[in-house]
Amino acid sequence: MARLKSEDKRNSIxxxxxxxxxxxxxxxxxAAITTVAGVAEGTLFTYFRTKDELVNTLxxxxxxxxxxxxxxxxxxxxxxxxxxxxxxxxxxEWGIAHEKQHKVLRQMMVWEGLTGDAKAAGxxxxxxxxxxxxxxxxxxxxxxxxxxFIAATMSALADTAIDFARQDPKRAGMYQVSGFEMLWAGxxxxx
Amino acid sequence: MARLKSEDKRNSIxxxxxxxxxxxxxxxxxAAITTVAGVAEGTLFTYFRTKDELVNTLxxxxxxxxxxxxxxxxxxxxxxxxxxxxxxxxxxEWGIAHEKQHKVLRQMMVWEGLTGDAKAAGxxxxxxxxxxxxxxxxxxxxxxxxxxFIAATMSALADTAIDFARQDPKRAGMYQVSGFEMLWAGxxxxx
Amino acid sequence: MARLKSEDKRNSIxxxxxxxxxxxxxxxxxAAITTVAGVAEGTLFTYFRTKDELVNTLxxxxxxxxxxxxxxxxxxxxxxxxxxxxxxxxxxEWGIAHEKQHKVLRQMMVWEGLTGDAKAAGxxxxxxxxxxxxxxxxxxxxxxxxxxFIAATMSALADTAIDFARQDPKRAGMYQVSGFEMLWAGxxxxx
Amino acid sequence: MARLKSEDKRNSIxxxxxxxxxxxxxxxxxAAITTVAGVAEGTLFTYFRTKDELVNTLxxxxxxxxxxxxxxxxxxxxxxxxxxxxxxxxxxEWGIAHEKQHKVLRQMMVWEGLTGDAKAAGxxxxxxxxxxxxxxxxxxxxxxxxxxFIAATMSALADTAIDFARQDPKRAGMYQVSGFEMLWAGxxxxx
DNA sequence: GATGAATGAGTCTTCATTCAT
DNA sequence: GATGAATGAAGACTCATTCAT
Numbered sequence: 109m110a111r112l113k114s115e116d117k118r119n120s121i122x123x124x125x126x127x128x129x130x131x132x133x134x135x136x137x138x139a140a141i142t143t144v145a146g147v148a149e150g151t152l153f154t155y156f157r158t159k160d161e162l163v164n165t166l167x168x169x170x171x172x173x174x175x176x177x178x179x180x181x182x183x184x185x186x187x188x189x190x191x192x193x194x195x196x197x198x199x200x201e202w203g204i205a206h207e208k209q210h211k212v213l214r215q216m217m218v219w220e221g222l223t224g225d226a227k228a229a230g231x232x233x234x235x236x237x238x239x240x241x242x243x244x245x246x247x248x249x250x251x252x253x254x255x256x257f258i259a260a261t262m263s264a265l266a267d268t269a270i271d272f273a274r275q276d277p278k279r280a281g282m283y284q285v286s287g288f289e290m291l292w293a294g295x296x297x298x299x
Numbered sequence: 300m301a302r303l304k305s306e307d308k309r310n311s312i313x314x315x316x317x318x319x320x321x322x323x324x325x326x327x328x329x330a331a332i333t334t335v336a337g338v339a340e341g342t343l344f345t346y347f348r349t350k351d352e353l354v355n356t357l358x359x360x361x362x363x364x365x366x367x368x369x370x371x372x373x374x375x376x377x378x379x380x381x382x383x384x385x386x387x388x389x390x391x392e393w394g395i396a397h398e399k400q401h402k403v404l405r406q407m408m409v410w411e412g413l414t415g416d417a418k419a420a421g422x423x424x425x426x427x428x429x430x431x432x433x434x435x436x437x438x439x440x441x442x443x444x445x446x447x448f449i450a451a452t453m454s455a456l457a458d459t460a461i462d463f464a465r466q467d468p469k470r471a472g473m474y475q476v477s478g479f480e481m482l483w484a485g486x487x488x489x490x
Numbered sequence: 491m492a493r494l495k496s497e498d499k500r501n502s503i504x505x506x507x508x509x510x511x512x513x514x515x516x517x518x519x520x521a522a523i524t525t526v527a528g529v530a531e532g533t534l535f536t537y538f539r540t541k542d543e544l545v546n547t548l549x550x551x552x553x554x555x556x557x558x559x560x561x562x563x564x565x566x567x568x569x570x571x572x573x574x575x576x577x578x579x580x581x582x583e584w585g586i587a588h589e590k591q592h593k594v595l596r597q598m599m600v601w602e603g604l605t606g607d608a609k610a611a612g613x614x615x616x617x618x619x620x621x622x623x624x625x626x627x628x629x630x631x632x633x634x635x636x637x638x639f640i641a642a643t644m645s646a647l648a649d650t651a652i653d654f655a656r657q658d659p660k661r662a663g664m665y666q667v668s669g670f671e672m673l674w675a676g677x678x679x680x681x
Numbered sequence: 682m683a684r685l686k687s688e689d690k691r692n693s694i695x696x697x698x699x700x701x702x703x704x705x706x707x708x709x710x711x712a713a714i715t716t717v718a719g720v721a722e723g724t725l726f727t728y729f730r731t732k733d734e735l736v737n738t739l740x741x742x743x744x745x746x747x748x749x750x751x752x753x754x755x756x757x758x759x760x761x762x763x764x765x766x767x768x769x770x771x772x773x774e775w776g777i778a779h780e781k782q783h784k785v786l787r788q789m790m791v792w793e794g795l796t797g798d799a800k801a802a803g804x805x806x807x808x809x810x811x812x813x814x815x816x817x818x819x820x821x822x823x824x825x826x827x828x829x830f831i832a833a834t835m836s837a838l839a840d841t842a843i844d845f846a847r848q849d850p851k852r853a854g855m856y857q858v859s860g861f862e863m864l865w866a867g868x869x870x871x872x
Numbered sequence: 873g874a875t876g877a878a879t880g881a882g883t884c885t886t887c888a889t890t891c892a893t
Numbered sequence: 894g895a896t897g898a899a900t901g902a903a904g905a906c907t908c909a910t911t912c913a914t
Contacts, residue, residue, distance in 0.1 A: 113873075133411065135326060137908055148875040150911080159909065218406070220324060253477055254470075257463050261481060264455035272448050279445075286444055290452065294481030304898065328883060339900045344885065495894075515793065517708060519887055530896040532890080541888065600788065602706060635859055636852075639845050643863065646837035654830050661827075668826055672834065676863030686877065710904060721879045726906065728877095 118155045120145040125166055130208035134163060134215050164226040167216045170209050175233030177202040182236070188244045189292065195237055196266060196288045203270035204280060210270060234259075250295050258295060265291050309346045311336040316357055321399035325354060325406050355417040358407045361400050366424030368393040373427070379435045380487075384479055386428055387457060391475045394461035401461060441486050449486060456482050500537045502527040507548055512590035516545060516597050546608040549598045552591050557615030559584040564618070570626045571678075575670055577619055578648060582666045585652035592652060616641075632677050640677060647673050691728045693718040698739055703781035707736060707788050737799040740789045743782050748806030750775040755809070761817045762865060768810055769839060769861045776843035777853060783843060823868050831868060838864050 124145035128136045138159055142149045156162035178198040183190055203210040216222060241258055244250040250258070269287030273280035315336035319327045329350055333340050347353035369389040374381055394401040407413065432449055435441040441449070460478035464471035506527035510518045520541055524531045538544035560580040565572055585592040598604060623640055626632040632640070651669035655662035697718035701709045711732050715722050729735035751771040756763055776783040789795065814831055817823040823831070842860035846853035 117874095138910090139908075142876095149877090149909095150875060151873085153910065154873070215409070218409075251477070254463075254467075257459070257474065257477075260459045260463065261456060261478075264459045265452060268448070268451045268455045272445075272451070276445075283448065286442070286448075287452075290485030294485040308898090329885090330883080340884095340902095341886080341900055342898080345898060348885095350884065499895095520889090521887070531888095531898090532896060533894085535889065536894065597791070600791075633859070636845075636849075639841070639856065639859075642841045642845065643838060643860075646841045647834060650830070650833045650837045654827075654833070665830065668824070668830075669834075672867030676867040690877090711906085712904075722905095723880065723907080724878055730906095732905065 113155060117145075117147060117151065121147065121152055121155055121162070122166055122169060125162060126170075126208050126212050129166075129215065130211045134212075134219055138162075160221050163216060163219065163221060164223050166212070167222060167226050168229045170213050170216075171230035172233060173206075173209065174199070174202060174213070179233070179236065188240065188247070188249050189296070191240055192244075192292070193288055195240075196262070196291065197284065199266050200269050200273070200284045200287070203266070204273050207274060210267075214267065248297060251297055253295070261294070262291055304346065308336075308338060308342070312338065312343055312346055312353070313357055313360060316353060317361075317399050317403055320354075320357075320406065321402045325403075325410055329353075351412050354407060354410065354412060355414050357403070358413060358417050359420045361404050361407075362421035363424060364397075364400065365390070365393055365404070370424070370427065379431065379438065379440050380483060382431055383435070383483070386431075387453070387479045387482065388475065390457050391460050391464065391478070394457070395464050395471060398465060401458075405458065439488060442488055444486070452485070453482055495537065499527075499529060499533065503529065503534055503537055503544070504548055504551060507544060508552075508590050508594055511548075511597065512593045516594075516601055520544075542603050545598060545601065545603060546605050548594070549604060549608050550611045552595050552598075553612035554615060555588075555591065556581070556584060556595070561615070561618065570622065570629065570631050571674065573622055574626075574674070577622075578644070578670045578673065579666065581648050582651050582655070582669070585648070586655050586662060589656060592649075596649065630679060633679055635677070643676070644673055686728065690718075690720060690724070694720065694725055694728055694735070695739055695742060698735060699743075699781050699785050702736075702739075702788065703784045707785075707792055711735075733794050736789060736792065736794060737796050739785070740795060740799050741802045743786050743789075744803035745806060746779075746782065747772070747775055747786070752806070752809065761813065761820065761822050762869075764813055765817070765865070766861055768813075769835070769864065770857065772839050773842050773846065773857045773860070776839065777846050780847060783840075787840065821870060824870055826868070834867070835864055 121141060124141045124143075127144050128140045132140065138152055139149050141162075142152050145152075152162065156165060178195050180198070181194070183194055186194070238255060238259070241250070241255045245252055245255065265287050269283045272283045276283075312332065315332045315334075318335055319331045323331065329343050330340050332353075333343050336343075343353065347356060369386055371389070372385070374385055377385070429446060429450070432441070432446045436443060436446065436449075456478050460474045463474045467474075503523060506523045506525075509526055510522045514522065520534055521531050523544075524534050527534075534544065538547060560577050562580070563576070565576055568576070620637060620641070623632070623637045627634055627637065647669050651665045654665045658665075694714065697714045697716075700717055701713045705713065711725055712722050714735075715725050718725075725735065729738060751768055753771065754767070756767055759767070811828065811832070814823070814828045818825060818828065818831075838860050842856045845856045849856075
């Protein structure tokens with residue numbers, strides 16, 4: 109039997125890509141990636157047909173990691189506010205801890221080459237969060253706004269908090285906390 | 300005397316650049332720009348020494364247009380909330396009306412080639428807004444947060460509102476209004 | 491009547507060309523020449539149809555200046571050795587004093603664009619020297635070698651002397667004198 | 682393993698460069714070289730990072746070949762005159778036999794892009810000749826002139842002899858012989 | 873499967889020359 | 894005639910992708 113494609117090699121390419129894209133943007137040459145990955149230039153193309161496919165795959169993988177991080181320890185039974193805060197905290201903390209992944213993710217989100225597939229696969233793991241949002245709206249705890257708009261708002265605020273936490277690590281906690289307060293104040297109904 | 304460097308031609312190159320960058324990203328070839336502008340490839344380089352210089356110039360120009368839009372009719376004597384809302388509304392409306400400029404601006408803001416000069420020139424016209432923010436914090440109308448953080452939050456929320464208004468124009472007004480309400484609820488002190 | 495082409499302008503272009511070619515080689519852009527000459531880019535082309543024509547013209551002009559220098563005070567009636575030495579000294583001194591012209595001349599001599607015309611015109615003023623050489627060979631003062639070979643040898647030695655005099659000006663006189671001695675020893679018949 | 686960078690291909694590029702530079706000057710396009718070499722345009726750049734590097738490499742290689750030619754059969758124990766004549770003959774014969782290399786070498790010697798490294802590497806193989814010259818001066822066989830001046834004179838005369846031998850091949854031997862006689866007469870002390 | 877040399881289309885930029893003013 | 898902006902054909906170099914080994 110022929111040698112099997114090695115999961116290891118695939119993974120080194122993927123993490124090299126994170127490294128390189130974070131530092132040099134998505135326009136970085138594939139050769140830079142293979143160098144960092146310690147494989148030959150051609151090897152990349154046995155694991156990913158094209159550079160675009162690599163990026164799309166990477167998008168999915170990072171989204172999955174992020175979803176894992178966000179859902180780990182999700183307090184299914186807590187109040188909406190607590191559940192939302194859990195999600196917020198996990199995202200912000202992940203963004204700070206995984207600076208490169210976060211940077212690359214943001215580049216990919218404004219990249220014009222993402223396939224519909226990748227987008228769908230990337231958002232799949234967030235169904236539970238969406239369910240929570242739906243629930244919250246239904247319970248009239250949260251303003252009656254389109255859910256995607258709420259989600260986007262949350263993302264935007266969290267990314268901002270992450271950026272500031274990175275630049276000014278001493279006040280990271282403050283950005284994280286007040287970001288969430290702003291979010292909650294913004295979307296919760298006044299009691 | 301020979302043909303003078305025409306302001307017109309410079310402007311067609313600049314608007315062609317907006318067109319092309321909005322559609323194909325900053326990596327679009329200069330030849331695509333000159334084609335759209337209806338000039339020869341070389342002509343671009345009599346107006347801008349390099350592609351980077353073109354992008355930096357474009358950044359400044361768009362920032363100035365945006366500043367003009369945002370400050371036009373600024374109600375200097377109105378309440379903080381009204382002044383803030385004015386700025387918000389103007390920005391969101393500009394972003395909707397000038398879709399391409401807005402897209403390009405966002406690409407340029409994450410571009411690594413912006414010169415310090417361009418950044419400085421681009422933020423200069425916003426001093427008045429910053430003054431307002433400082434004022435608002437001093438008056439304890441607004442939470443005591445770092446001003447750049449407030450500004451970034453506002454940007455992030457406004458960009459989100461613009462995106463949604465674009466995708467779903469029928470509810471554009473709703474996104475604009477509720478976006479601002481979220482912002483205000485988020486940053487204003489509870490009375 | 492239309493304005494006449496100005497001899498002045500033509501000359502500033504020609505000397506600017508010397509300046510620029512000496513420093514940057516014959517590949518220097520015509521725009522560099524017009525800048526130094528203080529005229530518009532297009533003006534060069536009303537005096538010289540193409541860049542090649544400019545170079546060919548320059549070749550002729552420098553050759554003429556050189557011939558003037560070499561023949562000035564030529565001691566028609568002196569001995570062969572004295573006449574030859576006069577020519578040698580004048581050439582070497584001209585080369586040292588007109589460093590740029592000399593450099594440019596040497597570049598043009600290995601340039602592939604020189605027209606036959608220019609070459610002919612350039613060598614015309616040297617007939618008298620050639621006559622002297624012919625005379626010297628006939629009188630059996632000088633070895634029986636093809637005259638162009640003698641001329642080329644002299645040029646080569648003189649250029650070498652000029653180069654060393656330029657690099658090491660304190661010993662300029664020594665290079666000039668021993669260069670000539672080498673030439674004479676090389677070509678004169680042993681008595 | 683993949684195709685290894687082939688010494689053959691490197692060499693065809695290098696000899697194509699000689700071909701092309703000899704005919705069209707150092708300004709010839711790299712594409713002309715790759716066409717002659719029978720490889721793709723990009724291939725040149727896997728062997729030489731830049732065009733300048735190619736030229737510098739070529740300089741070294743030609744200088745080495747020349748040194749080999751000049752030193753082959755060098756009669757270490759013969760008289761100064763014989764040793765010098767050996768060097769002269771070998772150089773002139775090499776120049777005649779390797780017309781293109783000789784032409785290109787002369788262009789490279791007046792080229793402004795040669796690195797110090799290349800110059801040093803190029804002159805290294807000639808130490809033995811320099812030692813001989815030093816020896817000759819010390820023994821008072823040769824006039825007391827700066828060695829570099831003697832070397833340059835020899836070069837200049839040899840290049841002249843080569844040029845004439847090429848244009849007039851029937852008398853090649855005569856140019857070679859009388860060139861050397863002129864050199865020796867020029868630099869030897871009169872006994 | 874892995875390797876990395878080979879490929880050639882594509883990119884920015886330069887520059888001799890033209891031509892509207 | 895003078896000016897200098899306009900032109901577009903090169904030219905050096907890059908890089909995703911292929912393919913011989």
